Amino acid sequence: MKPSLLQITDLKKSFTGPDGIRQLIVDVPEFSLPGQTQVAFAGESGSGKTTFLNLIAGILKPDDGKVLLDGADMAALAESKRDRLRAEKIGYIFQTFNLLQGYTCLENVLLGMTFGAGVDKDFAEQLLKRVGMGDRLHHRPRQLSTGQQQRVAVARALANKPKLVLADEPTGNLDHKNARDSLKLIRETCRENEAALLLVSHDREVLAQFESVQQLDRINRAAQTEAIV
Amino acid sequence: MNIWRIIFKSLRQHALSTCVTAFSIALAGGLLMSVWVVKQQSQATFTGVNAGFDAVLGARGSKLQLVLNAIFHLEASPGNLAWSDYLDIKKNPSVELAVPLAVGDNYHGYRLVGTLPELFDKAEYSPGKKFELQPGGAMFDPTRREGVVGDFVARKMNLKVGDTFHPFHGLIFNEKNQHAETYVVTGILKPSNTPADRVIWIPLEGIQKMSGHDPRAATDVSAVLVKLKAGSAIAGFQMDMMYNKQGNRLTFAWPIGSVMAELFDKIGWFDRVLALVSYLVAIVATASILAGIYNSMNERRREIAILRALGARRFTIFSAILLEAAMISAIGMAVGFVVYGVIVTVVAGVMRAQTGVVIEPWKFNAVMLWAPAVLIALGALAGIVPALKAYRTDVAENLTPHS
Numbered sequence: 001m002k003p004s005l006l007q008i009t010d011l012k013k014s015f016t017g018p019d020g021i022r023q024l025i026v027d028v029p030e031f032s033l034p035g036q037t038q039v040a041f042a043g044e045s046g047s048g049k050t051t052f053l054n055l056i057a058g059i060l061k062p063d064d065g066k067v068l069l070d071g072a073d074m075a076a077l078a079e080s081k082r083d084r085l086r087a088e089k090i091g092y093i094f095q096t097f098n099l100l101q102g103y104t105c106l107e108n109v110l111l112g113m114t115f116g117a118g119v120d121k122d123f124a125e126q127l128l129k130r131v132g133m134g135d136r137l138h139h140r141p142r143q144l145s146t147g148q149q150q151r152v153a154v155a156r157a158l159a160n161k162p163k164l165v166l167a168d169e170p171t172g173n174l175d176h177k178n179a180r181d182s183l184k185l186i187r188e189t190c191r192e193n194e195a196a197l198l199l200v201s202h203d204r205e206v207l208a209q210f211e212s213v214q215q216l217d218r219i220n221r222a223a224q225t226e227a228i229v
Numbered sequence: 230m231n232i233w234r235i236i237f238k239s240l241r242q243h244a245l246s247t248c249v250t251a252f253s254i255a256l257a258g259g260l261l262m263s264v265w266v267v268k269q270q271s272q273a274t275f276t277g278v279n280a281g282f283d284a285v286l287g288a289r290g291s292k293l294q295l296v297l298n299a300i301f302h303l304e305a306s307p308g309n310l311a312w313s314d315y316l317d318i319k320k321n322p323s324v325e326l327a328v329p330l331a332v333g334d335n336y337h338g339y340r341l342v343g344t345l346p347e348l349f350d351k352a353e354y355s356p357g358k359k360f361e362l363q364p365g366g367a368m369f370d371p372t373r374r375e376g377v378v379g380d381f382v383a384r385k386m387n388l389k390v391g392d393t394f395h396p397f398h399g400l401i402f403n404e405k406n407q408h409a410e411t412y413v414v415t416g417i418l419k420p421s422n423t424p425a426d427r428v429i430w431i432p433l434e435g436i437q438k439m440s441g442h443d444p445r446a447a448t449d450v451s452a453v454l455v456k457l458k459a460g461s462a463i464a465g466f467q468m469d470m471m472y473n474k475q476g477n478r479l480t481f482a483w484p485i486g487s488v489m490a491e492l493f494d495k496i497g498w499f500d501r502v503l504a505l506v507s508y509l510v511a512i513v514a515t516a517s518i519l520a521g522i523y524n525s526m527n528e529r530r531r532e533i534a535i536l537r538a539l540g541a542r543r544f545t546i547f548s549a550i551l552l553e554a555a556m557i558s559a560i561g562m563a564v565g566f567v568v569y570g571v572i573v574t575v576v577a578g579v580m581r582a583q584t585g586v587v588i589e590p591w592k593f594n595a596v597m598l599w600a601p602a603v604l605i606a607l608g609a610l611a612g613i614v615p616a617l618k619a620y621r622t623d624v625a626e627n628l629t630p631h632s
Contacts, residue, residue, distance in 0.1 A: 051625075059538060059624045080542045087540020098535045098628065102242040110230040115540030119230050156539075 004068075005035035005163055005196050006056065011065035011075070012222075013048075013055055025051045027222040028065070035163065038187060038197040040207050043216035047223040049200040052216065053166045056198070057090050058082030070163055087116035091157030091195065093186065095169035097149045099141040105152045106137040109159050116160030127155040130192075131185055147178035154186055158193050165190050167199040171206055183209060232545065235536075236553045239529075240560075246521040247557055253514035254561025258604050259568025261507035265596040266569075267576050268500045270588045275301075276489045278423060278586065281352045282326075282454040283465060284483035286310065286318055286472065292482035293492055299330055299452035300485060301424045301584055302340050305400060306332050309449035310479055323457055323464030326351055329450035331436035336394055338402040339382045341429045343436030346371060352456065354423055366390050366416025371432040377416045381426040381585065388414050396431075398441055409440050424585035455483075511604060514561070518554050519611040526618050533619050534627035547620040554612025555605050562601040 013026040025048045033039060043049035054060040056067055058074045061082075067074040070089055074082055086092075091112075099108050109124040128134055131151040141149050150170065157165050167186060171179035183206055190197040199206075200216065207213045217223035240247045280300050287295040288308030297304040312329075319327040328351075331343035346368050349360045362368065362377065369375035378388050388394070392414045398406040412431060420426055437447050457464050465483045472481035482488050533546055573590035580586055 054625045054628075057538070059628070080544070083537070083540050083542045086538075092538055094538075094628070098531075098538070100532060100535060102238050107230060107238075111235075111536075112539050114230045114235075115536075115542075115545070160540075 004032040005070055006031075006033040006198070007066070007068040008032070008056070009066040009068075011055060011067060012063045013051055013060060014063055024222040026055060026062075026220055028052065028219050029221065031219050033164070033196055033198060035196050036191075036194050038190065038210060038212070039199070040210035040213045041198070041200040041216045042202065042207050042213055043200050043223070044202050047216045048220050049216055050168055052220065053092075053168050053198070053200060056164075057092055057166055058086045083115070088160060089163045091160065091162040091165040093150075093153050093157045093165065093167040093170045095172040097141070097146075097153040097173075099149055099152055099156070101141050104138045104140055105133055105144070105155075108141070108152055109156045112156040112159035124155070124159060127158055127189075128152070130189060131155045146173055147175075147182060150174060150178070150182045151185065154182070154189060158189055158195065161193060162195050165195045165197050167197065169201055169203075170199065171201065171203060176205070179203070179206065232549055232552070235549055236556055239549070239553055240556060243521070243525055246525065247560070250514070250517050250521045250557050251561035251564060253510070253517050254558050254604055254608065255564035255568050257507060257511040257514040258562045258565030258600055259572060260510055261504070261604075262565065262569040262594075262596050262600050263572040263576070264500065264503040264507050265600070266573055266590070266594050267580075267588060268503075269594060269596075270592070271580065271586065272490075272493050274586045274588070276486045276493065278489075279485040280423065280425065280454060281354045281456065282328075282485065283457045284455040284468070284481055284485065285452050286314065286327075286455055287452040287480050287482070289478055289480050292480055292488045295452060295480055295482045296485055296488045298332065299454060301586075302332075302342065302428050303424075303584060306451040307480070309446055309451060310453070312448040312450065314479060315450055315453050318453055318455060318468075321464075321468070323467075324455055325458045326454075326456040328352065328454045329433055330452045330454065331433055331449070332400065332451045333436055333442065334396040334398055334408065334439060335400055335402055336382075336396055336429055337386060339379075339386065339427060339429055340400060341376070341396050341431055341436065343431050343433040345433055348430075348454070349377075352454075354421055354425065358421070360421060360425065361419045362416040363419050369415050369430070369432055371434065373432070374410055374412045374435060375415045376412045376429050376431040376435075377418060378414055379418050379426040379428045379430070379585075380420040381581070382429055383417045388417070390414055390416060394429075396439065398439075410435075422585075422587040427582075427585040455481075511607065515558075515604075515607040515611045518557055518608050519614055521557075522550065522554055522612060522615040523618065526615050529619070530622055530627045533622045534624045537622070537624040538628055543620050546622070547616045550616035550619045551609055551612040554615070555609040558605040558608025559601075561608075562604055565601070565604075566597075 008028055008031040011026060011028040014022050014024040017023050055062050062075045065075060072085055103111060105128055106124055109127060110119050113119045128137055131154050133151050170186060171182055174182055201207055285295050285299045288310050290307030294304050294307050298306050315329045318324055328345060328348045334341040349368060353359050369377050393411050395411055396408045398408060468481050469483055472479045570590055577588040577590055580588055
């Protein structure tokens with residue numbers, strides 16, 4: 001049994017809705033993820049999956065609970081330390097890729113390194129070559145297809161040699177072929193870089209490729225309540 | 230990739246707004262430095278130029294007019310004084326040197342000044358410096374129709390040694406008023422960067438006895454330049470009392486620098502208006518930095534959220550925006566030095582042509598340090614508001630919608 005990389009306990013997060021009523025979005029009593037493993041969460045729209053990932057990444061601060069990442073409690077850290085921890089240990093792949101339009105492919109990856117392990121141009125180029133973008137180092141995102149943009153986003157997520165890669169609907173904007181190829185690439189590169197992968201998706205084809213798939217509403221009690229309502 | 234690279238990228242992404250804002254800073258900075266330098270250098274030069282003399286004796290009238298006429302070769306003479314007045318002051322034991330001047334004619338607008346050769350032999354226009362002739366030239370013979378031409382006039386009128394010219398009557402050029410006399414250029418003065426460069430010097434008698442001049446005034450002079458003996462400051466007070474308070478026929482303009490300082494006091498409001506205009510331009514330019522960056526914050530929110538998600542701290546984002554604003558100012562100030570150079574070079578050219586006074590655009594002045602520093606600081610200050618907005622950007626909200 002591999003030791004836990006991520007250990008979540010009694011994690012809660014609520015937001016105030018437009019009607020002024022406080023609404024619980026995430027309520028996860030317990031969840032753990034061993035290092036170098038790959039888990040997919042099946043979550044429908046509104047199941048709190050992005051909020052859950054943002055809590056793990058330290059982008060959001062929970063109302064309550066613990067998020068132990070490689071021994072450090074993300075939830076208890078000051079914001080600047082959460083930023084640092086995120087930069088060093090987490091790679092994040094977004095559904096909308098979130099590449100910076102004014103930067104080239106290489107610069108987008110280098111930017112990922114700026115706030116983390118430090119800029120290593122050779123490694124950035126190596127990553128881009130690995131994801132098949134070696135001949136597009138100096139292209140800007142708008143000059144790329146969506147599939148190519150996703151590849152750059154994958155390279156950027158791995159730029160700081162993270163221990164955990166979070167992927168939020170990473171294939172949501174891709175066609176079937178690109179989605180399949182992209183998912184394969186994400187899983188392979190995470191393995192090669194010894195990073196654990198936590199992916200959320202509502203796409204059955206994507207989920208079918210994982211050995212371990214969990215229903216988000218099983219671990220997120222707030223989503224269960226939502227479902228009952 | 231570092232914070233400077235991120236700032237550079239942002240400046241390039243917003244190139245149009247960066248250029249417009251930087252240019253307004255350039256105008257403000259250039260104008261501010263120009264006003265400051267022109268004011269300080271012209272004031273220092275005008276109050277410092279005395280042609281090596283302490284006072285000017287002339288007909289009863291304005292001291293300022295007397296100094297402008299005798300030292301700067303501007304303005305009309307307030308009137309004549311008798312040769313005996315010149316002899317009287319020359320004999321005064323406190324006077325080291327007294328040189329008479331006579332004006333009243335021009336050559337294509339450049340003033341002819343009649344004087345004695347001792348102005349060139351004995352007077353030092355600044356400590357240790359006497360007027361010198363360019364190689365191949367000679368001083369005019371006071372008994373002949375000869376002239377020595379100032380460097381500026383020689384270049385403008387293309388006059389060389391051996392050339393001849395006819396003077397024109399009056400101080401303003403009118404081709405109908407040509408005198409019959411023909412003068413020969415015997416020498417060209419080396420540049421002195423003083424008003425003397427704009428003058429054609431001829432013998433005193435040349436002006437006094439020029440055809441068409443009043444024969445009754447044939448021995449009169451327009452002014453007498455007076456140099457007091459060293460340590461005779463009290464003599465200046467005594468002569469001031471004698472000519473200005475007790476007498477009512479002559480004016481003794483002493484000390485020359487104070488007379489010019491009074492002029493600058495009188496026109497000081499003009500400097501203040503110019504300075505006020507440049508301050509206002511600086512404020513408007515600073516406000517345009519604020520508006521430019523602030524208005525772009527909406528489109529930058531997503532970018533900021535991405536940077537934050539990649540691990541950039543709030544303070545890093547805050548600093549980047551602040552530095553970006555300061556950089557716009559810095560770029561503006563770099564261009565501002567070009568604007569300054571153009572303005573001051575033009576002003577210096579006009580001033581040299583009109584007065585003979587030389588302004589050095591690139592001579593160091595403290596404003597060249599503090600104006601850029603202040604404008605860059607103001608730029609950074611203007612960046613605080615958008616930087617705070619960037620600092621407060623909600624990452625999760627701007628990164629992806631809640632699901």
